[in-house]
Amino acid sequence: MKSASTAVSTIVALVLFRALCAEVKTVISVEDVQSIRVDLDLSNVVRRVDERFLSVAIDASLIAEEKFMNLLNSPKLRTLAKALIPAFLRFGGTKQDFMKFNPRGRYFQARENNSSSAVLGNVCKRLELPPLLENRLKQEWVLQSKSLLQEELEGKYKKTKFSEYAVDLLYAFANCSGLDLIFGLNALLRTSENTWDSANAELLLKYCESREYVMSWELGNEPNSYEKKAGIRVDGYQLGQDFVHLHQILQESGFYNSTGLYGPDIGQPRDHRKDLLTGFLESGAEAITACTWHHYYVNGRDTSLEDFLDPRVLDTLATKINEVLETTESASPGKKVWLGETSSAYGGGAFGLSDTFVAGFMWLDKLGLAAKLGLDVVIRQVLIGSGTYHLVDDNLDPLPDYWLSLVYKRIVGPEVLKAEVHTNSGQKKPIRVYLHCTNRKSTHYREGAVTLFALNLNKNEATISLPAHMANSTIEEFVLQSAEAGEQSLYSRSVKLNGQVLKMVDDRTLPPLEGRELPPGAHVKLPGFSFAFYVLTEARAPVCK
CATH class of the missing domain: 3.20.20.80 (Glycosidases)
Structure with a gap:
């Protein structure tokens, strides 16, 4: 009986150990995706496209x-x-x-x-x-x-x-x-x-x-x-x-x-x-x-x-x-x-x-x-x-x-600027980023503002770390997600901007597309299966003035 009990205990322990290992692996995998560092170069315009791009x-x-x-x-x-x-x-x-x-x-x-x-x-x-x-x-x-x-x-x-x-x-x-x-x-x-x-x-x-x-x-x-x-x-x-x-x-x-x-x-x-x-x-x-x-x-x-x-x-x-x-x-x-x-x-x-x-x-x-x-x-x-x-x-x-x-x-x-993602998730990068000067015709922002836009091809949320000199800048975010939850969310024909479903007010009126301001020093979070625009309002990029 003692040996049978010991065997059962050993099996249970082994199952628990494997489960724990799997959980650890999952955590590591999630961590791989979550920790994203982005370098931004605000000193040089790499390309300039037509305004009707x-x-x-x-x-x-x-x-x-x-x-x-x-x-x-x-x-x-x-x-x-x-x-x-x-x-x-x-x-x-x-x-x-x-x-x-x-x-x-x-x-x-x-x-x-x-x-x-x-x-x-x-x-x-x-x-x-x-x-x-x-x-x-x-x-x-x-x-x-x-x-x-x-x-x-x-x-x-x-x-x-x-x-x-x-x-x-x-x-x-x-x-x-x-x-x-x-x-x-x-x-x-x-x-x-x-x-x-x-x-x-x-x-x-x-x-x-x-x-x-x-x-x-x-x-x-x-x-x-x-x-x-x-x-x-x-x-x-x-x-x-x-x-x-x-x-x-x-x-x-x-x-x-x-x-x-x-x-x-x-x-x-x-x-x-x-x-x-x-x-x-x-x-x-x-x-x-x-x-x-x-x-x-x-x-x-x-x-x-x-x-x-x-x-x-x-x-x-x-x-x-x-x-x-x-x-x-x-x-x-x-x-x-x-x-x-x-x-x-x-x-x-x-x-x-x-x-x-x-x-x-x-x-x-x-x-x-x-x-x-x-x-x-x-x-x-x-x-x-x-x-x-x-x-x-x-x-x-x-x-x-x-x-x-x-x-x-x-x-x-x-105006196209340079942005580069650093992640430890290997060759298949689930986060993709691009950087431009902010549209200057948008009177809402100061001169020198830049817009970072990012895609998260993974189901896990990502935290984006910006360069130190940008960390305390005010950021206005525009996060676009499916209007639906669950497995069918990617098949949705509706979209949410910062949590609000976008729809026309009437046949002649579009809704206001309002960003959400993040306090200086706040982490930039990109939800799983989403894309977002982040306006760095105080970037003061000389090439964007």
């Missing part, structure tokens, strides 16, 4: 049926768009290479492009969509979106015609919202010699010039996939020549001779795409204002929640950016480079992920990394359009990535 797109699929362009007259959508200025508005995507301008002699009765704010204000008010019509269009758009997604899945793209009416609605939206419009022209209109046929584009340009519509231009979308989508192959050299041809047409215009021209909107570097970009730049670099390319991390049809939180997936962007920058600099030194279209997952986004809270990790990290490495503008796919990577839902209510974009716009300036 964070820009947005409207997918050309919206024009597949012109009536849906009326959604752009929604007061709610205009309110949301206006809050993101200054920004470019790109109108393009796959559908742009299957659409043709079909003038019908129908357009707004009065010349409404008059620069007078009073006239513009009247026009914007008059064009507003009545609530009943808006609700009907939104319901019909849900069905239209499914049809467009099916078209994308099958890879069979229907040709579309659009009239002056659609152009007027698009321009009115951009103008009433204060966005700088970039219109994507169809590059798949080809001659028998496989050169670009500019006749239809010239019709559109003449119409826009007659209306004095101030806008920039693109030609074609993802030329690397023309063969797959339309059975047409265009090499890089010819693509460059097509842009030179468009540039000459713009130069001959009395109105568009100094407008922007962007391209080639190529897919991210892979195999022959590198050759396509090189060939294009060798023949067409002089024609473009900035070189544009597209980036998505994953395939929307087979990705997972884990991909959205994986530092290794996020790190793949740096490799692609450096490849494009190197290619562009080699062929056309000093040429600016843009992410002309980008989101989390290609193929229309990842269902249940690209429009939820977890998508913010990819989006915010992309903004931080793109600015840090030297991209001038990043255009988010999509403000409104088909797919699941949009910034507003079917009711035109803002999704988590919209609120994240809005906070970024308010407090992050174009």
